[in-house]
Amino acid sequence: MSEEVHPRNRLNELCNRQWLIETKSFWRSADVAALPEWLDADLLEQFSLWLGETQGQERAEAMMGQLVSSVMESKAPPRDKLKATHPATFSERDIERLIRLFTKSGQIVLDPFAGTGSTLLAAATSDRIGIGIELIEEWLEVARQRLEAASVSARVAEATDVLTHAEMGAQVLIHADARSAMEGLPEGSVDFIVTSPPYWNILRKKGEKVAQERTGKGLPTHYSESEHDLGNIESYEEFLTELGDIFGECGRVLRERGYMCVIVSDFRHGKQFHLYHADVANVIEQSHPDLQLKGLTVLVQDSKGLYPLGIPYAFVSNIHHQYVLIFQRM
Numbered sequence: 001m002s003e004e005v006h007p008r009n010r011l012n013e014l015c016n017r018q019w020l021i022e023t024k025s026f027w028r029s030a031d032v033a034a035l036p037e038w039l040d041a042d043l044l045e046q047f048s049l050w051l052g053e054t055q056g057q058e059r060a061e062a063m064m065g066q067l068v069s070s071v072m073e074s075k076a077p078p079r080d081k082l083k084a085t086h087p088a089t090f091s092e093r094d095i096e097r098l099i100r101l102f103t104k105s106g107q108i109v110l111d112p113f114a115g116t117g118s119t120l121l122a123a124a125t126s127d128r129i130g131i132g133i134e135l136i137e138e139w140l141e142v143a144r145q146r147l148e149a150a151s152v153s154a155r156v157a158e159a160t161d162v163l164t165h166a167e168m169g170a171q172v173l174i175h176a177d178a179r180s181a182m183e184g185l186p187e188g189s190v191d192f193i194v195t196s197p198p199y200w201n202i203l204r205k206k207g208e209k210v211a212q213e214r215t216g217k218g219l220p221t222h223y224s225e226s227e228h229d230l231g232n233i234e235s236y237e238e239f240l241t242e243l244g245d246i247f248g249e250c251g252r253v254l255r256e257r258g259y260m261c262v263i264v265s266d267f268r269h270g271k272q273f274h275l276y277h278a279d280v281a282n283v284i285e286q287s288h289p290d291l292q293l294k295g296l297t298v299l300v301q302d303s304k305g306l307y308p309l310g311i312p313y314a315f316v317s318n319i320h321h322q323y324v325l326i327f328q329r330m
């Protein structure tokens with residue numbers, strides 16, 4: 001397959017071979033894709049050359065692929081300290097991969113639940129413009145500081161001014177409730193949306209192992225006490241309705257043929273296992289007549305800790321994957 005970007009490719013800057021790889025229905029989360037320090041790029045290159053000489057290029061590539069993937073699975077890179085203060089973030093590298101698949105350089109990427117600014121950092125590294133909306137000042141400040149630490153030009157702006165800043169090449173943060181901020185963005189003004197919404201009020205569940213560990217370290221276990229925080233809504237149905245309103249607005253601001261990726265995981269609440277990814281997919285399809293589900297990619301998270309949940313009395317699964325729900329505005 002050609003290594004050139006196909007002249008009729010209007011979506012991204014990938015050659016057909018790279019695009020093909022990205023269509024595989026599962027990805028290993030880049031959280032686990034860090035090479036250990038001893039296995040640096042030079043060593044890999046030397047090893048690869050030696051393999052090529054002794055084994056032939058094709059066999060060498062297959063062996064390298066196996067070696068790298070088995071090493072990659074072993075360890076997650078540590079999250080930076082600022083990012084780790086937030087209880088539910090995603091990996092910049094996974095988001096960068098999505099951004100490179102669904103946009104071209106210079107295009108605009110929106111995250112209506114920006115948290116610590118992971119999407120904006122990923123947009124900056126991929127030479128795209130990120131717009132992030134975040135309700136809670138503490139997380140907005142973490143995002144701002146992380147962008148500053150990475151020497152990324154960023155501004156905090158009102159929704160109505162956002163495109164002016166974006167045109168000047170800055171990453172833009174909006175401190176607001178996504179429900180109102182989205183109304184300030186013009187129709188069809190965004191090329192791609194990638195986000196991870198709150199998981200209802202599940203972070204407030206008492207006794208959850210990860211929450212216990214975070215409490216032990218003095219870290220927050222939920223986003224905020226704000227009544228506008230979607231993660232504080234009591235009823236699951238009401239929560240899904242509010243989420244639907246925001247995704248309806250996403251459908252309006254996304255350009256025609258543009259894509260939206262929503263990253264979610266299923267969860268347990270009491271005795272009930274919620275197929276959250278299915279509920280969110282249904283809500284989104286109903287939220288805007290032109291948003292259509294195009295596929296699901298499973299994001300395998302091998303680096304998460306395994307807990308002996310339920311053992312030896314009952315089966316309780318360790319949820320070690322997320323879903324990337326992929327929609328297109330038709």
Ligand SMILES: C[S@@+](CC[C@H](N)C(=O)[O-])C[C@H]1O[C@@H](n2cnc3c(N)ncnc32)[C@H](O)[C@@H]1O
Pocket residue numbers: 086088089090091112113114115116117118119133134135136139176177178179195196197198199223224228229230231
């Ligand atoms: C799953 S987290 C996103 C984390 C982000 N992906 C990251 O890597 O840092 C969801 C975020 O939505 C924010 N949020 C909750 N309700 C909101 C609302 N009404 N408008 C905007 N943001 C909201 C929370 O404060 C939280 O930071």
